[in-house]
Amino acid sequence: MDPYYDPKTIEPKWQAAWEAQGVYAAQDHSHKPKFYGLNFFPYPSGEGLHVGHCRNYVPTDVIARFMRMRGYNVLHPMGWDAFGEPTEEAAVKFGLQPRVVTDRNTRRFRHQLTIIGNGYDWSREIDSSDPAYYRWTQWFFLLLYRRGLAYRDTNWQWWCPTCQTTLSSHETKGGECWRGHTGITKKEIPAWYFKITDYADALLDDLDTIDWSDAVKTMQSNWIGRSEGAEIDFRTETGEIIPVFTTRPDTVYGVTFFVLAPEHSLVENFTTPAQRAAVHAYQAQTIARSEIERTAENTQKTGVFTGGYVINPVNQARVPVWIADYVLPSYGTGAVMGVPAHDQRDFEFAHTYHLPVEVAIAPSDNDVQPLKAAQQAEGTFNSHPSPKEIARVIDFLEDEGIGRAKVNYRMRDWLISRQRYWGAPIPIIHCPTCGEVPVPEDQLPVELPPMDDFQPDDTGRSPLARVPEFVHTTCPQCGGLAERETDTMGGFACSSWYFLRFPNPHEAEQPFDPEALRYWAPPDLYVGGVEHAVLHLMYARFWVKVMYDAGLIDFNEPFPRLVNQGILQGPDGFRMSKSRGNVITPDEMVDKYGGDALRIYEMFMAPFDQEVMWSEDGINGSERFLKRVWRLFAETYAQSAEAQEEDPDLVRMTHKLIQETTERIQEMRFNTMVSSFMEFINALSECNQNNRWHTCSYHQALDTLLLLLAPAAPHIAEELWHVTGHTGSIHLQTWPTWDPALAQDEVFSVAVQVNGKTRQVIEVSAQAAPAEVEAQAKAEPAVLRAVDGKTIARIIHIPGKVVNIVVK
Numbered sequence: 001m002d003p004y005y006d007p008k009t010i011e012p013k014w015q016a017a018w019e020a021q022g023v024y025a026a027q028d029h030s031h032k033p034k035f036y037g038l039n040f041f042p043y044p045s046g047e048g049l050h051v052g053h054c055r056n057y058v059p060t061d062v063i064a065r066f067m068r069m070r071g072y073n074v075l076h077p078m079g080w081d082a083f084g085e086p087t088e089e090a091a092v093k094f095g096l097q098p099r100v101v102t103d104r105n106t107r108r109f110r111h112q113l114t115i116i117g118n119g120y121d122w123s124r125e126i127d128s129s130d131p132a133y134y135r136w137t138q139w140f141f142l143l144l145y146r147r148g149l150a151y152r153d154t155n156w157q158w159w160c161p162t163c164q165t166t167l168s169s170h171e172t173k174g175g176e177c178w179r180g181h182t183g184i185t186k187k188e189i190p191a192w193y194f195k196i197t198d199y200a201d202a203l204l205d206d207l208d209t210i211d212w213s214d215a216v217k218t219m220q221s222n223w224i225g226r227s228e229g230a231e232i233d234f235r236t237e238t239g240e241i242i243p244v245f246t247t248r249p250d251t252v253y254g255v256t257f258f259v260l261a262p263e264h265s266l267v268e269n270f271t272t273p274a275q276r277a278a279v280h281a282y283q284a285q286t287i288a289r290s291e292i293e294r295t296a297e298n299t300q301k302t303g304v305f306t307g308g309y310v311i312n313p314v315n316q317a318r319v320p321v322w323i324a325d326y327v328l329p330s331y332g333t334g335a336v337m338g339v340p341a342h343d344q345r346d347f348e349f350a351h352t353y354h355l356p357v358e359v360a361i362a363p364s365d366n367d368v369q370p371l372k373a374a375q376q377a378e379g380t381f382n383s384h385p386s387p388k389e390i391a392r393v394i395d396f397l398e399d400e401g402i403g404r405a406k407v408n409y410r411m412r413d414w415l416i417s418r419q420r421y422w423g424a425p426i427p428i429i430h431c432p433t434c435g436e437v438p439v440p441e442d443q444l445p446v447e448l449p450p451m452d453d454f455q456p457d458d459t460g461r462s463p464l465a466r467v468p469e470f471v472h473t474t475c476p477q478c479g480g481l482a483e484r485e486t487d488t489m490g491g492f493a494c495s496s497w498y499f500l501r502f503p504n505p506h507e508a509e510q511p512f513d514p515e516a517l518r519y520w521a522p523p524d525l526y527v528g529g530v531e532h533a534v535l536h537l538m539y540a541r542f543w544v545k546v547m548y549d550a551g552l553i554d555f556n557e558p559f560p561r562l563v564n565q566g567i568l569q570g571p572d573g574f575r576m577s578k579s580r581g582n583v584i585t586p587d588e589m590v591d592k593y594g595g596d597a598l599r600i601y602e603m604f605m606a607p608f609d610q611e612v613m614w615s616e617d618g619i620n621g622s623e624r625f626l627k628r629v630w631r632l633f634a635e636t637y638a639q640s641a642e643a644q645e646e647d648p649d650l651v652r653m654t655h656k657l658i659q660e661t662t663e664r665i666q667e668m669r670f671n672t673m674v675s676s677f678m679e680f681i682n683a684l685s686e687c688n689q690n691n692r693w694h695t696c697s698y699h700q701a702l703d704t705l706l707l708l709l710a711p712a713a714p715h716i717a718e719e720l721w722h723v724t725g726h727t728g729s730i731h732l733q734t735w736p737t738w739d740p741a742l743a744q745d746e747v748f749s750v751a752v753q754v755n756g757k758t759r760q761v762i763e764v765s766a767q768a769a770p771a772e773v774e775a776q777a778k779a780e781p782a783v784l785r786a787v788d789g790k791t792i793a794r795i796i797h798i799p800g801k802v803v804n805i806v807v808k
Helices: 007-021 051-069 085-094 098-115 131-146 196-209 214-224 249-254 273-286 291-295 344-353 386-400 514-520 536-549 586-593 595-604 616-636 648-666 670-689 696-709 714-723 770-778 781-787
Strands: 034-039 073-075 150-160 165-167 185-194 226-236 241-246 257-260 303-311 318-324 335-338 379-381 403-409 428-431 435-438 472-474 481-484 525-528 562-564 747-754 757-765 792-798 802-807
Touching: 007 098, 007 586, 007 595, 007 714, 034 051, 034 514, 051 073, 051 525, 051 586, 051 595, 051 648, 085 098, 098 586, 131 150, 131 435, 131 536, 165 185, 196 214, 196 226, 196 536, 214 536, 214 562, 226 249, 226 335, 226 386, 241 249, 241 335, 249 386, 257 303, 257 344, 273 303, 273 318, 303 344, 318 335, 335 344, 386 403, 586 595, 586 616, 595 616, 595 670, 595 714, 616 670, 616 696, 616 714, 648 670, 648 696, 670 696, 696 714, 747 770, 747 781, 757 770, 757 781, 770 781, 770 792, 770 802, 781 802
Parallel strands: 034 073, 034 525, 257 318, 525 562, 747 802
Antiparallel strands: 150 165, 150 185, 226 241, 226 303, 226 403, 257 335, 303 318, 428 435, 428 481, 472 481, 747 757, 792 802
């Protein structure tokens, strides 16, 4: 056996062998239990992966390998979320066609995933920009359209002058678009929407049925933003109705001003000539601010009086109408009743503009002194406790015909239109006679035509509008001249269903194979970052619920178990990005240390869900660990043949390692799994030095170590498996099992406390009964001194950890 560890020779050899042998191919028909492990669909938009991406992909690969060795039929696929602005922007940057960039980058991504040792079933590779795939994305659009869940409307939308496209509110923050471009503004633009609001309650309620982190569930819950209250009809002085949603209809008698969103369609109706210039200037100022900026709690409240008034329906009071940027057109009705006595935001606004404050709900202590802040705590209204009065007030509003009970949602419908080239064309035809006409399913896909000049212009329309042979068509209904829709779908449409395609990506007659789906779907484990908590994850849940209601699938949640990895920062402490120049590529790390060393470091550096900073010193340590593994085998197999006697200590350590490795992979505690390997190598090295290498237990321990190490460090494990005389791939071997009795420590340390203060640490036999441990603890001299003269009230015994003697 070569005494030197050479990953540059070992790793490419086994990568080629695994591919040729089909080690990672999932079986379409199997009697085995299935495991479907999946990572978030990556964008092939950059020049390649960096080591931060490996923090996601490597641990999922470890689990897939582990499940395969445990006898599962494993589906671990990979594909590319190729459509959308990230890829198109990359094409612009490099002066290439998006198709060329996509093909080049997917080859590079595949190479990088291979050299780090990840085992995918590449026969199931998916590319969302392939017509064979987006044909079915268009099919789903038509499904939504037929079910009344896709519609076209003209609304104020965020517009990025650099990207030259509309943006959803998710894609804007701090005055920038999601690609970092400044100068975003709002335009009234015709666009397509998916009616996700129809599923708001289901999306909220079903969060209780899935195994996701509380943080992601909270983000989704807050984004949906379900609120119960009432809609109250205020009137203009000319009799027009302006409904207002409020969660506190019991405060309606305290309204002293009325606020419209600056974008509200009725602002102009209220604006008097004297106020017109100020109103228009404020509207122009507001339109460039993001919703997050406008609604931030610590932002000073600003506004402008329009000069107009509305009538409060409960007391006929004449109320001045203002516009203010803290009121959003997308929430409620875009109008707010100002109740400064009972809403802190309204109180601050009234204080700024010297507006009156009217107490509608007396504080519980009957304190009627001038308010210094809004009275938001429970008080009384018409001598009744305020919260109990809300239902009575709603009944009154309904009886009088001036309001009604209402549930409101913060979430808006999903803007799907993009005025860009690189996306799935929306399969709608506009006919001057028939109106909107869906493209017949047998004419799908509506293929994206090649374009030399695919960049948007300043017209506000997609570049596809400049392709006459694409635009001009005939109406499927009347046969007359018509035009195709030129907007394309945003990339989140393609990623809302891709996980249903992997079980049979070559199905040609329908979007997915129902039989394959019944076996494989939904994925058992889904791994990715939290950045898509209210984007991809919300949209995929919506699409799956629509498919379930349409009878296409028999489950209504796409990802029963979701795990989020922590962010890997660059060496400078900032998130890795090419713009910061802090990117570390897997290519350079593999070339320098090997793929297995990179894998070990990615898992060992920190708990899986914890943010951590990259350090090359750490990967140096991982390389040294693998060299120790190699050297241990080289030294052992250079010795004479093994004897037959057993070593009880080694047997115990081996069974304990099997248990720890199994449990830690299942719990995704990869850093402590690696720690266990390192401790085991230390123990084996000590055995070797003490001439205990010749027992059969030692050689069994080495074989077991290779099997347990195989998911984490697949190349070195495979090489040593064959070097030591075994046949067949180690990755197709059976995972070791352990004997719980043998896996126990012979002795363990227990802290002995008196009233919670540690007095002694004792060594306890693993076989000792609880009463024996407690008797041993009470007999310790330090404990006897602490207990002397006192009465033992009780003993709190946590086996294997602590004995706390409570005295008084």
